[in-house]
Amino acid sequence: MTAANINWEAINADPRFQNLHKKKTRFLLMLMVIAIGYYFLLPIGAAYFTDIFKIKVAGPVNVGLLFALSEFIVAWGVAFYYSVRAKQFDEMAQALIRDAEKIGRQS
């Protein structure tokens, strides 16, 4: 397989690629916004909602500590969810890789 005998334009226009592109873009955007947004709630909460962060939940454990710990869970959760969904994207891409040299050519 060399670059010369691949019709990139045709692959880009292929409905399967367009489908992959749309699904992946929407998914990544959503996940980025959730993950980054959730992260910034921590410094914002610590600075502007200090009283809520200080509320004790169990013994010395307060909302702030639980929230900081939840950041780890959310980060790992996002990563795990991404890895699951990415496998589907891999499969969609696999079909395109297999046919890469055929798409857009008479055969």
Next chain:
Amino acid sequence: MKQHSKTILAAVAALPFLVSLPVFAQGAVAEQWRWLTFLVFGVIIAMTLFVTYIAARRVRSASDFYTAGGGVTGMQNGWAIAGDYLSAASFLGIAGLISIWGYDGFMYSVGWLVAYITVLLVIAEPCRNIGKYTLADILAYRNNPKATRIVGALSVITVSIFYLTAQMVGGGVLVKTLIGIDYVVSVVVVGILMLGYVLFGGMVATTWVQIIKAVLLVTASIVLVILVWAQYGFFGDFLANVIGDAQVQGRVAQILGDAAKNMSGQELGQRFLEPGLLFKAPIDQISLGMALVFGTAGLPHILMRFFTVPTAQEARKSVLWAMGIIGGFYLLTLFLGMGAAMKVGAPGIMAVDAGGNMAAPLLAQALGGGPDSLLGNFMLAFVAAVAFATIVAVVAGLVLAAASAIAHDLYVGVVRGEHATQTEQVRAARIATVFVGAVAIIIGIAAQGQNVAHLVALAFAVASSANFPCILMTLYWKRCNTGGIVAGMLVGTLAAIGLVLVSPNMTYPKAIKAAAQTALDGAIAKQAVIDADLASGDAARADKAKQAQAALDKAVAKAKGDLEKFKDQETSMVGLEKPLFELRNPGLISIPLGFLAVILGSLLYRDKRAEEMWDEFYVRQNTGILAARATQH
């Protein structure tokens, strides 16, 4: 070559022992235990040199040198990324912050993990599919190769040098603080060791040194945390012990000052688990968060790691591993930091290093039985040796990134127009490595005594304001072109550096002198109080007064020193009497500026090729078609 490398490796291995003898000063390790420290250091260094020796035989092509031939697995790369990331700044620094500031230190660690979400979602896989050796490879793909390689390489070199300087100075100070080896000698040893790894073993050795170091670091932390739990209990009991601890309560009382007068011990302890002891400027925190979350994806030595794996799937796997290791590590750090706050105590930690960087090593010593025990000193030596290996390994990764920008982008790409044989490429890479290594050592020595903490923040600021917008936009925006890349790199870099130059990070002699004068004026009244207490005959009051006297003497000495140091200086480096820009972290302003520059530059510049190449570029970055070919080259 082989014989040659053996001799040099042997010389490098012997260096720490040869040079250590005549240059001792006072360190955290008592003199009679120094042999133990050197033994542990020696064993760990010997391990890394053995790996380098094995790796040296596998480095033949440019691909071997820069990216270990693309033959690293996802799991190995994940450990190596964690190794690259868990630099002394995050290992020693965050444990230290937690030990003296409590909750705020822990909050600070979160951003360093979340940063990898950006890497995982939008950077790692496309870069693996498109790039070959360097960041500029990605930029050059559909743009004017020479122009984008030049700006890309310049930005990579800038970021690497900032980060490198912070690491070299940090390494020198660390070794000096721990075992009392002279600063200059420490810097030279770090530099030579690092050169040994990179020069002979290239990316193969750098990767394996990172892996070994990351495994040692994580193992050491797990052992320490288990010992902490054994003494103070797991989560709930542990925290109950934290708030009930007299040292923790004392530390909070000290931070709060007058506000602490009406608080009970338990309230003071609880305050340690609440936000706001350290961070007073939320906007600055958010600005730093932005630099971390977007900057990590633009750090050249992290980006380079994704070219060492064979496929996008392995790149993904490596980020997942890295996130698991890094996140787990920061969770352990919570217990290390708070454990140190109880076991060692903030005053003891800050006596050795005011920034708290020695919290983890001192905790190790205390858990092992204290400064007079064999086990305590062994554990201190082990943690110290791991921290030392950390610095050398991170410096190696940075030098490799900077050297690849010089040799691969500037020399082979721009000067030779992409035409060079494998032998020439490897030779160019080695020459560039020696050059960057020498520069690192010289800067490290020149920066002795300087406050370089803000240089790491500056590296992240440039990476997030210049590298990240350029990479992201060229990957995902069709209209992005050469004009946008050049504008984005220049504006992002200059904005980040410019804003820091006029920020409170710089030294403002006029303000320091005013503060010193106020301290000296106030000292007279304080002295009177102390004298009265000493003369009162009350033993408790006299004891307190003696402590106050020591603190006051220190403050007076510092104030006098400051007045003397800035005698002939009124303004900062750029001629300012006070900061023009109040944020310590410029990300909030410079990141949007970087993006704006990429967009405007792209719209104003016409580049048909960049748009024509889009189909090929976008299909490749999404599918990985031909990606395997790129590594073989």
